[in-house]
Amino acid sequence: xxxxxxxxxxxxxxxxxxxxxxxxxxxxxxxxxLDLADLTVDGTMCTGGAVCIxxxxxxxxxxxxxxxxxxxxxxxxxxxxVLHTTFGIxxxxxxxxxxxxxxxxNLRIMDNKANQAINxxxxxxxxxxxYIKNVPVYKNTILIVAVxxxxxxxxxxxxxxxxxxxxxxxxxxxxxxxxxxxxxxxVTKILxxxxxxxxxxxxxxxxxxxxxxxxxxxxxxxxxIGLAAVIIAEVLFGKLGKNFALKLGFVALGGVVYYxxxxxxxxxxxxxxxxxxxxxxxxxxxxxxxxxxxxxxxVADNA
Amino acid sequence: MLELKDVRKTFxxxxxxxxxxxNGMNLKLEAGDFVTVIGGNGAGKSTTLNAIAGTWFVDEGxxxxxxxxxxxxxxxKRAVYLGRVFQDPMTGTAASMQIEENLALAARRGQHRxxxxxxxxxxxxxxxxxxxxxxxGLEDRLTAKVGLLSGGQRQxxxxxxxxxxxxxxxxxxxxxxxxDPKTAAKVLEATERIIEKDRLTTLMITHNMKDAIAYxxxxxxxxxxxxxxxxxxxxxxxxxxxxxxxxxxxxSGSEFANDRVMLNK
Ligand SMILES: Nc1ncnc2c1ncn2[C@@H]1O[C@H](COP(=O)(O)OP(=O)(O)OP(=O)(O)O)[C@@H](O)[C@H]1O
Ligand SMILES: [Mg+2]
Numbered sequence: 351x352x353x354x355x356x357x358x359x360x361x362x363x364x365x366x367x368x369x370x371x372x373x374x375x376x377x378x379x380x381x382x383x384l385d386l387a388d389l390t391v392d393g394t395m396c397t398g399g400a401v402c403i404x405x406x407x408x409x410x411x412x413x414x415x416x417x418x419x420x421x422x423x424x425x426x427x428x429x430x431x432v433l434h435t436t437f438g439i440x441x442x443x444x445x446x447x448x449x450x451x452x453x454x455x456n457l458r459i460m461d462n463k464a465n466q467a468i469n470x471x472x473x474x475x476x477x478x479x480x481y482i483k484n485v486p487v488y489k490n491t492i493l494i495v496a497v498x499x500x501x502x503x504x505x506x507x508x509x510x511x512x513x514x515x516x517x518x519x520x521x522x523x524x525x526x527x528x529x530x531x532x533x534x535x536x537v538t539k540i541l542x543x544x545x546x547x548x549x550x551x552x553x554x555x556x557x558x559x560x561x562x563x564x565x566x567x568x569x570x571x572x573x574x575i576g577l578a579a580v581i582i583a584e585v586l587f588g589k590l591g592k593n594f595a596l597k598l599g600f601v602a603l604g605g606v607v608y609y610x611x612x613x614x615x616x617x618x619x620x621x622x623x624x625x626x627x628x629x630x631x632x633x634x635x636x637x638x639x640x641x642x643x644x645x646x647x648x649v650a651d652n653a
Numbered sequence: 654m655l656e657l658k659d660v661r662k663t664f665x666x667x668x669x670x671x672x673x674x675x676n677g678m679n680l681k682l683e684a685g686d687f688v689t690v691i692g693g694n695g696a697g698k699s700t701t702l703n704a705i706a707g708t709w710f711v712d713e714g715x716x717x718x719x720x721x722x723x724x725x726x727x728x729x730k731r732a733v734y735l736g737r738v739f740q741d742p743m744t745g746t747a748a749s750m751q752i753e754e755n756l757a758l759a760a761r762r763g764q765h766r767x768x769x770x771x772x773x774x775x776x777x778x779x780x781x782x783x784x785x786x787x788x789x790g791l792e793d794r795l796t797a798k799v800g801l802l803s804g805g806q807r808q809x810x811x812x813x814x815x816x817x818x819x820x821x822x823x824x825x826x827x828x829x830x831x832x833d834p835k836t837a838a839k840v841l842e843a844t845e846r847i848i849e850k851d852r853l854t855t856l857m858i859t860h861n862m863k864d865a866i867a868y869x870x871x872x873x874x875x876x877x878x879x880x881x882x883x884x885x886x887x888x889x890x891x892x893x894x895x896x897x898x899x900x901x902x903x904x905s906g907s908e909f910a911n912d913r914v915m916l917n918k
Pocket of ligand 2: 698699700
């Protein structure tokens with residue numbers, strides 16, 4: 351347990367954390383703003399990378415490939431949204447159905463291979479785990495992801511301040527009131543799900559570049575990591591500010607904290623597979639927290 | 654202005670919970686009518702307002718607002734014509750959003766919502782002025798989250814939201830029932846002021862018989878999903894609570910039963 355091993359792993363963990371922070375912002379939109387639990391993201395967290403890597407292998411440059419990945423995410427969100435609103439399927443189930451369907455689609459996109467690698471020396475990747483140390487500043491992956499993150503937060507801050515953005519937030523805050531105010535809540539839910547999955551797929555495209563490959567299992571358990579980041583942000587930074595842009599920033603930082611903890615746990619000797627159990631436990635605990643607090647209060651009130 | 658023709662609605666048909674809530678409901682309001690609605694528990698008062706608002710579709714009959722048949726129009730489209738305040742103060746506002754954001758949402762009722770700003774600074778000034786009329790000190794708290802307000806403040810805000818964009822019909826469902834008497838009186842006062850100012854066509858359900866007599870130009874009494882008594886003008890003004898109870902017993906053959914009703918004279 352050489353402390354130097356841990357320290358040298360931290361920059362990479364920070365970069366991955368930031369990328370997953372972008373993904374977590376997507377989860378935040380459905381889970382917090384729309385009050386929906388959307389499991390589509392376990393599929394889109396693979397789709398974005400698959401689309402991005404395949405396009406780049408076919409000669410596309412990183413920027414356009416990422417935009418198409420984003421669009422693919424929008425589509426996935428559209429499917430879940432229509433299943434949920436037009437056809438009245440509960441949101442969780444609608445998400446699971448899309449996610450399952452996406453597995454086949456993702457394989458098709460990846461030419462029926464479970465993994466598609468892209469060579470960092472041959473292709474012009476926007477970010478990579480090789481661009482963390484010993485590269486010029488403008489090529490530094492942490493910096494690039496941080497800049498992308500700031501632009502994304504600025505865009506979302508603007509969007510959720512517009513008429514339609516406010517309508518989406520109102521839908522999550524009070525469905526009844528929204529309809530009484532003439533908001534087509536089916537449309538706002540669909541838009542929210544699309545935007546969320548678009549962002550997740552975009553993060554997926556970044557993550558695949560970072561790792562140097564797209565993988566069919568890339569999205570497994572993604573929702574839990576996203577939720578963990580959202581919850582960490584609330585618990586650790588919730589008191590630091592109420593501004594919407596700040597909150598989004600905190601969610602991204604939540605992703606970084608998650609990956610730093612992951613590094614620590616690995617360094618302590620657990621393996622990456624054990625971590626899923628750790629994260630599931632932590633997320634379950636924090637989701638249960640409000641109820642646990644209520645119970646305690648109930649006991650105190652009865653006493 | 655509003656016409657319900659032989660409207661029928663049965664909940665959970667074909668199950669043990671089957672309940673016919675509207676059973677040949679007929680009602681016609683002229684522009685500027687302010688109608689109070691009373692009736693026992695489960696008489697179908699709230700169901701009538703929900704039918705007008707389009708919370709669900711009715712089984713039979715037609716609903717016309719301002720000459721337009723809205724029977725098949727979804728709730729969010731009918732919202733153009735309607736302002737609503739509900740019994741539960743939680744229902745009419747978004748708790749996690751600011752006072753000004755709630756008002757801005759209401760100001761856009763019936764409009765296309767695009768990528769323009771969700772609220773402008775000109776609007777803020779307008780809202781500040783309008784909140785002053787409520788006399789609850791809300792004009793200094795535009796950016797406060799609505800969840801921080803008291804029930805009375807939330808109802809007053811909902812009332813303002815319902816009328817910010819002048820509705821064809823204002824629907825009030827026991828909107829002061831959850832408030833303490835003093836606050837209830839204040840909200841009711843504000844209600845009357847707003848209705849009179851814009852001469853709004855209004856349906857107001859109330860559990861307070863005295864209020865039902867004192868407010869508005871017409872009173873209807875509901876029982877088992879339709880109207881059993883309809884009175885207006887001078888005749889209405891001269892009513893007493895005991896007259897209403899008697900009318901009810903005559904028309905329904907049973908005793909008036911509503912656990913929230915106030916019989917105090
Ligand atoms: N969405 C619904 N699903 C099933 N039953 C309903 C529904 N809404 C109303 N009902 C039933 O329809 C009947 C009429 O209800 P409604 O709420 O209109 O009564 P009300 O006159 O407003 O009475 P109250 O004074 O108690 O508010 C009741 O028996 C009620 O249980
Ligand atoms: Mg009722």
